[in-house]
Amino acid sequence: MGKWIAIILLSLTTVGAGIWGYKENQDKNAVLIQAENSYQRAFHELTYNVDLLHDKIGSSLAMNSRNRLSPQLAEIWKISSDASSDVGQLPLTLLPFNKTEEFLHDIGEFTYRTAVRDLEKKPLSEEEIQMLEELHKKSGEIEGELRKVQNVVMKDNLRWMDVELALATNDEVGDNTIVNGFKTVEQSVDGFEGSVTNTSLGSSGPQKSFRNLEGERVDEKQAKEIASQWLEKVPTDKLTVTKSGKGADVPMYTASFQNGDKNGYIDLTEKGGHPLTIMISRKVAEPKISLYEASEKAKKYAKRLKISNLELVESNQYDNMGVFRFLYTQNDVRFFPDSVVVKVALDNGEVLGMSSRDYYNFHSERELNEPEISLEEARAKVNPNVKVQENHLSVIENDVNEQVLCYEFLATMENTTYRIFINATNGQEEKVETLKKAEMKFNQEV
Numbered sequence: 001m002g003k004w005i006a007i008i009l010l011s012l013t014t015v016g017a018g019i020w021g022y023k024e025n026q027d028k029n030a031v032l033i034q035a036e037n038s039y040q041r042a043f044h045e046l047t048y049n050v051d052l053l054h055d056k057i058g059s060s061l062a063m064n065s066r067n068r069l070s071p072q073l074a075e076i077w078k079i080s081s082d083a084s085s086d087v088g089q090l091p092l093t094l095l096p097f098n099k100t101e102e103f104l105h106d107i108g109e110f111t112y113r114t115a116v117r118d119l120e121k122k123p124l125s126e127e128e129i130q131m132l133e134e135l136h137k138k139s140g141e142i143e144g145e146l147r148k149v150q151n152v153v154m155k156d157n158l159r160w161m162d163v164e165l166a167l168a169t170n171d172e173v174g175d176n177t178i179v180n181g182f183k184t185v186e187q188s189v190d191g192f193e194g195s196v197t198n199t200s201l202g203s204s205g206p207q208k209s210f211r212n213l214e215g216e217r218v219d220e221k222q223a224k225e226i227a228s229q230w231l232e233k234v235p236t237d238k239l240t241v242t243k244s245g246k247g248a249d250v251p252m253y254t255a256s257f258q259n260g261d262k263n264g265y266i267d268l269t270e271k272g273g274h275p276l277t278i279m280i281s282r283k284v285a286e287p288k289i290s291l292y293e294a295s296e297k298a299k300k301y302a303k304r305l306k307i308s309n310l311e312l313v314e315s316n317q318y319d320n321m322g323v324f325r326f327l328y329t330q331n332d333v334r335f336f337p338d339s340v341v342v343k344v345a346l347d348n349g350e351v352l353g354m355s356s357r358d359y360y361n362f363h364s365e366r367e368l369n370e371p372e373i374s375l376e377e378a379r380a381k382v383n384p385n386v387k388v389q390e391n392h393l394s395v396i397e398n399d400v401n402e403q404v405l406c407y408e409f410l411a412t413m414e415n416t417t418y419r420i421f422i423n424a425t426n427g428q429e430e431k432v433e434t435l436k437k438a439e440m441k442f443n444q445e446v
């Protein structure tokens with residue numbers, strides 16, 4: 001009898017240990033998935049910010065008014081700080097990356113010193129213009145190398161956790177694609193001689209309000225169900241859900257999954273369960289559908305947000321991906337703050353990403369005044385060296401976080417296309433943006 005009792009107790013102990021081990025393994029996997037998602041997010045934000053840096057520096061070279069140049073340089077300073085922060089969130093502590101970090105510091109230091117002085121009394125010198133041109137050139141090279149790494153990461157579904165492990169153990173570091181890519185980025189900065197000082201760069205962007213979110217609060221179970229629908233019906237038991245901590249700009253849930261070579265996450269607001277960010281990572285094969293066909297997929301996906309008056313205004317193709325930007329419109333006026341971006345794989349039309357964060361942060365009902373200057377008067381304020389292709393009325397957010405009505409001009413100079421905004425009240429040049437060569441305008445309502 002005692003023998004059987006011992007066997008039963010031993011069996012129960014073994015089963016209990018197995019259950020405990022399984023749960024511990026599940027918890028460990030959940031932590032690893034969250035870490036991987038954090039690394040992926042930091043990397044894609046770094047790529048975006050360097051891309052934005054290159055465009056903003058290029059736009060500053062095309063500006064015609066000195067009173068617009070100071071805010072533009074201040075914005076470049078903040079973006080460089082964001083990019084430096086992104087680098088700090090990547091597992092690169094054991095990889096020499098100091099030259100790139102110093103380059104980002106140089107951009108911030110130079111643009112800050114220039115932005116805070118009175119450019120009317122002391123305009124940019126020839127040496128400073130040459131410095132801007134050099135920064136533009138080098139940032140373009142870094143942008144290109146990061147895009148290559150991004151393409152390989154997405155195409156081959158590479159994991160940043162493998163990079164961290166390789167760097168920590170010195171195991172096959174030389175054969176790691178991501179590590180090699182970042183070494184190439186570091187080499188592209190070699191030879192740049194900017195003035196490095198001890199200036200401390202900070203970043204304090206506008207506080208996010210999300211004050212017009214609609215709907216009831218959702219709990220974790222509801223968040224899983226909503227996430228499952230947006231993530232193409234990933235089973236809820238395959239989703240790991242975490243809730244944002246105190247201090248987040250908006251209370252939200254993050255649901256993530258790992259399914260073989262495919263993984264992804266979604267950020268959902270606690271109030272209303274609105275999707276703010278969706279990202280799915282998998283290998284994307286050669287394109288089999290056109291950019292137009294992909295835009296139809298993006299429009300159908302964006303419709304699920306149930307936002308009225310969304311207009312597809314532009315499209316870009318990055319390798320095997322189509323990226324589509326939608327704007328809220330009211331009486332033929334475009335509202336640039338209220339934007340939604342959808343990313344579609346060109347191999348099968350699957351939606352692999354969406355960001356509606358800006359829309360939910362900025363959207364509200366507005367009453368617009370009529371323009372106080374004519375289209376012709378606004379056109380006269382545009383740099384005479386560019387060729388205007390089309391125009392619109394648009395609302396943008398200026399450098400003091402005010403939404404202003406502008407005339408929007410799409411213009412070209414040499415092989416570059418610019419979007420130029422002229423204030424419809426006082427004729428001031430509010431903003432100049434650089435557009436990608438592959439960009440197309442659709443102006444289609446969703």
